[in-house]
Amino acid sequence: MSLLVVGSVALDTVETPFGRAEDALGGSATFFSAAASLLHPVQLVGVVGDDYPTDALAFLAERGVDLAGLETAAGESFRWSGVYSYDLNSRETLETRLGVFADFAPKIPEQFRDAEWVFLGNIDPDLQIGVLDQVRKPKFVACDTMNLWIEIKHTRLLDLLKRVDLLMVNDAEARQLSGEHNLTKAARWIMDRGPRYLIIKKGEHGAILFTPNSTFFAPGFPLELVFDPTGAGDAFAGGFMAHVAKSGGLEDADLRRAMIYGSVLGSYAVEAFSIERFKDLTAEEIEERTRQFHQMTVFELPVNAGV
Amino acid sequence: MSLLVVGSVALDTVETPFGRAEDALGGSATFFSAAASLLHPVQLVGVVGDDYPTDALAFLAERGVDLAGLETAAGESFRWSGVYSYDLNSRETLETRLGVFADFAPKIPEQFRDAEWVFLGNIDPDLQIGVLDQVRKPKFVACDTMNLWIEIKHTRLLDLLKRVDLLMVNDAEARQLSGEHNLTKAARWIMDRGPRYLIIKKGEHGAILFTPNSTFFAPGFPLELVFDPTGAGDAFAGGFMAHVAKSGGLEDADLRRAMIYGSVLGSYAVEAFSIERFKDLTAEEIEERTRQFHQMTVFELPVNAGV
Numbered sequence: 001m002s003l004l005v006v007g008s009v010a011l012d013t014v015e016t017p018f019g020r021a022e023d024a025l026g027g028s029a030t031f032f033s034a035a036a037s038l039l040h041p042v043q044l045v046g047v048v049g050d051d052y053p054t055d056a057l058a059f060l061a062e063r064g065v066d067l068a069g070l071e072t073a074a075g076e077s078f079r080w081s082g083v084y085s086y087d088l089n090s091r092e093t094l095e096t097r098l099g100v101f102a103d104f105a106p107k108i109p110e111q112f113r114d115a116e117w118v119f120l121g122n123i124d125p126d127l128q129i130g131v132l133d134q135v136r137k138p139k140f141v142a143c144d145t146m147n148l149w150i151e152i153k154h155t156r157l158l159d160l161l162k163r164v165d166l167l168m169v170n171d172a173e174a175r176q177l178s179g180e181h182n183l184t185k186a187a188r189w190i191m192d193r194g195p196r197y198l199i200i201k202k203g204e205h206g207a208i209l210f211t212p213n214s215t216f217f218a219p220g221f222p223l224e225l226v227f228d229p230t231g232a233g234d235a236f237a238g239g240f241m242a243h244v245a246k247s248g249g250l251e252d253a254d255l256r257r258a259m260i261y262g263s264v265l266g267s268y269a270v271e272a273f274s275i276e277r278f279k280d281l282t283a284e285e286i287e288e289r290t291r292q293f294h295q296m297t298v299f300e301l302p303v304n305a306g307v
Numbered sequence: 308m309s310l311l312v313v314g315s316v317a318l319d320t321v322e323t324p325f326g327r328a329e330d331a332l333g334g335s336a337t338f339f340s341a342a343a344s345l346l347h348p349v350q351l352v353g354v355v356g357d358d359y360p361t362d363a364l365a366f367l368a369e370r371g372v373d374l375a376g377l378e379t380a381a382g383e384s385f386r387w388s389g390v391y392s393y394d395l396n397s398r399e400t401l402e403t404r405l406g407v408f409a410d411f412a413p414k415i416p417e418q419f420r421d422a423e424w425v426f427l428g429n430i431d432p433d434l435q436i437g438v439l440d441q442v443r444k445p446k447f448v449a450c451d452t453m454n455l456w457i458e459i460k461h462t463r464l465l466d467l468l469k470r471v472d473l474l475m476v477n478d479a480e481a482r483q484l485s486g487e488h489n490l491t492k493a494a495r496w497i498m499d500r501g502p503r504y505l506i507i508k509k510g511e512h513g514a515i516l517f518t519p520n521s522t523f524f525a526p527g528f529p530l531e532l533v534f535d536p537t538g539a540g541d542a543f544a545g546g547f548m549a550h551v552a553k554s555g556g557l558e559d560a561d562l563r564r565a566m567i568y569g570s571v572l573g574s575y576a577v578e579a580f581s582i583e584r585f586k587d588l589t590a591e592e593i594e595e596r597t598r599q600f601h602q603m604t605v606f607e608l609p610v611n612a613g614v
Contacts, residue, residue, distance in 0.1 A: 086488075087488050181393075181394050182530075182531055182532075182533075183529065184529045184530065184531045185531055202512065205509065205512040205513075206512075206524075206526070208529075214602060214603070215529055215603055216603060216604070216606070217513075217526035217603050217604055219513070219524035219526070222490065222491040222515075222522055223489075223491065224489055224491045224492055225489075226489075247609075253606070253607060256605075256606035257606055257607070257608065257609065259606070260606060260608075290608055291608065294606070294608055295521060296521070296522055296523060296524050297523070297524055297604045297605075297606075298563075298605075299523070299560070299563040299564055299566075299567060299601070299604075300560060300564070301564065301567075301597055301598065301601055302554075302564065
């Protein structure tokens, strides 16, 4: 049940009210892999410059991230820097330097082309489609996107949507893509254009899973200290996809559990800068937090509900 | 298990992107009673001017709202008018005319003073305390408040908090009251000041119940059309309090169910102007939506959770 991720591998400089991290490990494929590999092996495809501290990724390789698809190109690595507002609800990008990422054209190694579970991190829809042209018979394809692609690559994004099983976006992106403010309407609009499943992430307010049969709400985990929100969405994707890859099931019950694993990994991501929290996160801690999610949401209706 | 509500009975003029209602029935006690009385009898205390269309409240009396505490004073009724933004997430108050409400000093009729379940709608904390001085031995007291009282009656509000079991506020109010942006910290701050229980309402994002033992998240109900958000919070309070009054239990399991009834009644409130939706809402519709809430949130953990 191999799980493939294609996305950015970057160096992030992040400032939050709690401190600053410089040239820390970042990028969608990095956060995804750091989270997912706690549950399931991962095959990573991405590109870094010859300045990248690849040694720092060794711990990922040790726990089952196959880095055979991580290309090193001559030049600078992708760098992003940003600063968060005091309440962490908004951030300003200070600088984006694409470096070698500007010419990234994902090449899927032969041994990855039979991947059954595929996550297309937030990159140009043309490149995401290029990945789908290379994998042979995926069982399940999920993708992310962002405001930039919704704006400048709308048609290609719609082409892509016809070929994916799940779109995973935040509420602002769902609204922008559909032109609908109401999220239920936005969900219908998006699912009418291809994806059988849709996840709308709402940050601290949790995430919603739409399937053809039902809607499922996972709350945000109540943290007293959010240290750095960077990468939470990709860690969520990692937890979600690793759980479906591991369980192999696509019934609503499987996807709901995957939502909880996504929420758990996303919540751990923000407890420290970069992928730091995933370095020593244990299976027991993950398990414990899934139980807390259950405890936070469970209720019984009266046998004779209503009046 | 008598349930008492003290609050405003007003006439609202509301403009939303979907239309306009003029001098429609409004006020916290009105919304509370219209919702609660679908589940349990209510005793209402409030004041209206001699211009109030009290006939329009007859349907409430018919279904168990005891209006013996609704005083009619010479003068104008409390009038509020406001306009909602296109996305319904913000509203501007155009006018507030207190009328006879300016001199409101709730007098609890003798036959209401043994009320076991008491809800203090959003009025001056001095008046809320005045109510508590008149009721004899309530089993459970809940109260609402607002930014104005947090600002100008802070000390009295803190006095009140020592005497209530549950505070029910929205996220902005919880933050303002506690001075904490993080809602988990805000909750601790508030519960350290008296209330054993706290509900933080987050509009479309649902509501959170904090008890000494646990935290419970109820999602917002996904409506395709929100017609008029006015009164949703008071309808929530009505559904919540009516369920606890009816069940008589204050265990976490009881309060969680009450959260769902609150969410259900709050969600119905916004489907029409004023209290219109409650006029023909049936027990079966309420029951059906509690089941939908269950369906939207239920998940099973793997027997052997985690990796």
